[in-house]
Amino acid sequence: MMIGKAGEPVTSICTADASSIEVRGRDLCNDLMGQKSFTAFFFLLVTGHDPDPEQLFFLDTLLIAIAEHGLTPTAQAARMTLAADPNSLQGAVAAGILGCGTVVLGTAQLCGDMLSEAREQVEKGGDPDAVVRSIATEVRARGGKIPGFGHPIHHPVDPRSERILALADERGVSGIHVDLLRRLRPAVAEAWGKPMPLNVSGPIAAVLLDLKFPPAMIKAIPLLARTAGLLGHLAEEQERPIGFLMAHHAEKAISYKRED
Numbered sequence: 346m347m348i349g350k351a352g353e354p355v356t357s358i359c360t361a362d363a364s365s366i367e368v369r370g371r372d373l374c375n376d377l378m379g380q381k382s383f384t385a386f387f388f389l390l391v392t393g394h395d396p397d398p399e400q401l402f403f404l405d406t407l408l409i410a411i412a413e414h415g416l417t418p419t420a421q422a423a424r425m426t427l428a429a430d431p432n433s434l435q436g437a438v439a440a441g442i443l444g445c446g447t448v449v450l451g452t453a454q455l456c457g458d459m460l461s462e463a464r465e466q467v468e469k470g471g472d473p474d475a476v477v478r479s480i481a482t483e484v485r486a487r488g489g490k491i492p493g494f495g496h497p498i499h500h501p502v503d504p505r506s507e508r509i510l511a512l513a514d515e516r517g518v519s520g521i522h523v524d525l526l527r528r529l530r531p532a533v534a535e536a537w538g539k540p541m542p543l544n545v546s547g548p549i550a551a552v553l554l555d556l557k558f559p560p561a562m563i564k565a566i567p568l569l570a571r572t573a574g575l576l577g578h579l580a581e582e583q584e585r586p587i588g589f590l591m592a593h594h595a596e597k598a599i600s601y602k603r604e605d
Contacts, residue, residue: 357393369393384408387569391562399518400556404566406512407549410505411450412570419444419571420578421591427579428588434579441575445568454564455492457550460522461560467521477528481536493526493547494533500542509548513555520555523548 359368366373369389377386384405388396396404423441430436445451459480466476484491496503510527513519526547534540550563582588 358390391565392559399516400558402516403512403518403552403556404558406509407552407566408570408573410509410545410570411453411549411567413574413577416591418449420575423575424578424582424586424588425592426588427582428586428592431583437579437582438572438575441578442568442572445564445571450567450571451564452492452544453546453549453567456526456546457554457560457563459492460525460551460554463525464521464554467525473525473528474532477525478532478535481529481532485536491529491533491536491541493529493550494541494543496542496544499544501540503542503544505545506543506548509545509552513548513552518552518555522551522554526551 357369359366361367368377371377371389377389381389382401382405385396385401388400388404419441422444423437426440427434427437447455463473463476463480467473481491499505510519510523513523526543529547530540530543546567549566553563553566554560
């Protein structure tokens with residue numbers, strides 16, 4: 346029994362025979378290996394075409410921007426998993442990536458969805474400032490969190506955000522999504538009654554959208570980037586293990602409370 350609507354039984358990603366491998370219409374060995382960077386190859390895999398120079402530059406920049414941020418929950422999960430099973434590198438990476446959600450790492454996708462919605466309203470004739478003010482007010486009224494704003498460490502500004510926006514301006518790629526993100530800053534401050542730092546997820550989403558990256562794949566950037574970061578932590582964990590130490594301190598930090 347088939348569940349759901351069946352799609353066309355084809356793939357345009359890859360095929361292979363005894364003597365060759367073809368990826369997106371290119372010969373892997375002759376057209377891609379030794380010819381392209383991994384970042385350019387990733388863009389080709391996701392979109393089906395080569396990145397232009399600005400797309401390649403900012404994809405590299407954004408991947409670096411979010412690859413590493415210290416002993417985050419994702420890094421801790423990965424390290425403790427490797428401590429429990431030193432032979433399961435893939436399991437440890439998976440443990441960390443599974444923590445990519447609406448609070449940690451996944452907010453770039455939420456921000457992209459929000460900016461896309463705002464752009465659609467503007468394209469229908471809405472005033473940009475009124476549109477972003479309405480979005481911020483509505484989120485605040487229902488007690489939600491505005492994606493792309495707020496950070497527990499970086500305040501009043503997230504230095505990564507400022508660098509990305511400066512580069513986008515400098516290289517002339519800032520478009521409607523970057524503009525809407527900037528307009529959100531005062532709108533969010535007004536709705537929350539205080540300024541909130543623009544975190545790195547906001548510029549990642551805005552720049553990717555302005556560079557015509559597939560909107561539904563924005564989350565792929567933090568996923569790919571953090572995979573690299575986790576592998577760095579796991580390489581260190583193999584040499585200087587702290588996974589069990591973190592687990593020990595976590596147990597010590599939490600008190601048992603008996604409920605009557």
